[in-house]
Amino acid sequence: MTPEPLKSHPLLRQWLAVLTDGQVQAFTGKVDLGQGISHALRLIVAEELRLSAALVHMVPASTHLSPDEAVTSGSLSVQHSGAALRCAAAHLRESCRLGMARRAGVALQDVRCANGLFMAAGRSASYLELAPADGWDQPIDTAQVQSAHARQDLVGPPTAATPVRPDVAAKVFGEFEFIQDRVLPGMCHGLVFRPGTLTAEVIDSDMLALQSTLHSTTGVIQVVRNGLLLGVLTESEHVLGQIAQKIEDEVAQGRLWRCQAEVPDLQDLPNWLKAQPLDTTVIVDTASEPMGSSDLQHLSAEFHRPFLQHASIGLCCALAQWSPGERLEVWSHSQGIYNLRRDLALAFGRPAEHVQVSHVEGAGCYGHNGADDVAWDAAWLAQQVPGRPVRVQWTRQAELGHAPLAPAMAVRVQAALGANGQLVEWTQTVWGQGHGTRPGRGTTPALLGAWQTADPSPVTLAVNAAMAVGGGSERNAQPPYDIASVQVLNHRVLNMPFRVSAMRALGAPVNVLAAESVMDEWAHRLSQDPLAFRLAHLRGPAHARAVAVLQKVADMAAWSAPRPTDQPEGWGRGLAYARYKNTGAFCAVVVELVVAEKVRLHKLWIAADLGHVVDAEGAANQLEGGALQAASWALCEAAELSPQGVTSDDWSRYPILKFSDMPDVRVHLMHTPDQPSLGAGECSSGPTCAALANAIFDAIGVRVRSMPLTPDNLMRAIDHNEALTPSIF
Secondary structure (H helix, E strand, C coil), X not given: CCCHHHHHCCEHHHCEEECCCCCEEEECCCCCCCCCXXXXXXXXXXXXXXXXXXXXXXXXXXXXXXXXXXXXXXXXXXXXXXXHHHHHHHHHHHHHHHHHHHHHCCCHHHCEXXXXXXXXXXXXXXXXXXXXXXXXXXXXXXXXXXXXXXXXXXXXXXXXXXXXXXXXXXXXXXXXXXXXXXXXXXXXXXXXXXXXXXCCEECHHHHHHHHHHHHCCCCEEEEEEECCEEEEEECCHXXXXXXXXHHHHHHHCCCCEECCCCCCCCCCHHHHHHHCCEEEEEEEECCCCCCXXXXXXXXXXXXXXXXXXXXXXXXCEEEEEEECCCEEEXXXXXXXXXXXXXXXXXXXXXXXXXXXXXXXXXXXXXXXXXXXXXXXXXXXXXXXXXXXXXXXXXXXXXXXHXXXXXXXXXXXXXXXXXXXXXXXXXXXXXXXXXXXXXXXXXXXXCCHHHHCCCCCCCCCCCECCCHXXXXXCCCCCCXXXXXXXXXXXXXXXXXXXXXXCCECCCCHHHHXXXXXXXXXXXHHHCXXXXXXXXXXXXXXXXXXXXXXXXXXXXXXXXXXXXXXXXXXXXXXXXXXXXXHHHCCCEXXXXXXXXXXXXXXXXEEXXXXXXXXXXXXXXXXXXXXXXXXXXXXXXXXXXXCEECCEECCCCCCCCCCCCHHHCCEEEEEECCCCCCCCCCCCCCCHHHHHHHHHHHHHXXXXXXXXXXXXXXXXXXXXXHCHHHHCCEEC
């Protein structure tokens, strides 16, 4: 099967190059967000070329050099870009083997390749010597990839075959250059100030007085106003910081803009979601003739998630410069450089080929944060000083207040159990806004600044990704178990008073929370072990990998051992499983915790089947990071909103899980090297949220269905335990 990226970029030169010093350059459109994808892709190329990874250089993604691979998202980098690079490397290797066979006058099977050299008949030659000059413009032959991969160690420290990531030491010791550290000759600093809501009214008297003050401030280069936006350029970052503080104080006192956003009742989000205009889609329908109600037991339960914020510790930053001919160059930590280029070109009325976007590592967020918006800010301000590079870094208040939110969601599960103790009917209904307002997908720019000028582009309404790539709010809404009659309904909310977009795993965490909580409730109702109940619904060869990860995580956590008698009051543990997107990685999680004055995590076990693992240490890190971020969502996080915008704009109002809250985490990667590689970045999120909720029920006997699982929500659940008990009849 041809990897998706090769369909639009089929030529060898679009993926690889051999330099005169023998190093190999590899090109990818996927960007490194701290997840280490560059290292994983380097290892793939090195493995296929039989070359030391130290000799493979991953070229940072740029619209000038890299293939267009859209957005780095959805845990698809290894699956897509990795598969393309594997094919490209295998094609180059076999082309050189053929060249060596001809040079040595031997059969192809008599040519060996090791350590970057081709050997035959007592002779040897390198890639540089053998790469055919006319071969770089040839289509890649995907049949050259060998189906069997070399066995590799999946646990323990990196070996010679899997060297340590080359960027780690520099990052640990503060020597790595992030985009926030980059300094260009003649660079000045800028900020764009805006209202806290998508639309607002400028208070002209306040704004004119502020502009006058700013014009007379020492160190200010230029002040520019356009629509709702106020831009300031300075020679130093220090002066800009003082100005930012002054403007934030003005806004806190109700000056500069009048904002009146519609604010959902944050204590009753499910009813707000259901009351909005809806676009309803049937995602799955395998419904059969209903069995007689006397033969069935029914259960109905509803689960909720609030709006969430990215809350990256590193602030969004970009650099931009306009050169003669109105050509724009941008340096950004965007997850989609080509998508950003397209929308910048639309926003500034330039041909796409006149805009170049280069990726520079910054704060990763696993979703749509403000990286694209701050790039627009930098480009807009750079227009005021042609030829000079402009650096824009958002403040903490802007970072938390202006980046897109993850949508609030409500999920209802209705399930029926037959007389034989097997689930026979399942309906999962989802309410929520779409999970995507990323740039590069519409006819107008999806950039915050472009929506707020005097001649604004229309605000882009959030949509969901196609189910072919996993969907959005409906992601993982189809249960992974054997159930004859399944319906999945998705109600997309067509109202967006606050901008929402993609966050890690999209709708999967709350859908898995709902499904796996209901599985646990049925097991409790039947007095069955939760593991046994799941395994009873995963029968046959099609579920072998799911069964394996569940049994492995149970072994890791000693799930079947007698319940400990020496644990403190409030001790509990929970289990959950999902296959990400129902097509990706298999992941099972067990959580051990204690419910005291708050929920305290003690231990977390993760077992995952990722198919052929390229970088075991990197994969384990991704599973652990995904689980801990999900734990933070589940235990701490909820955005606060007001008519003036997002009010949870500092760490006191938007707490996240701290280092002191971290549990002991153990990860196991299943050994399935004969299977295609699957992404690791998002598969642990849903099972972790669900395992947490199940562990709380195990600890205190109360089912909490509203995230976050804070002390206040636990007390509400305890006080309204009767109302929270599932409807079973």
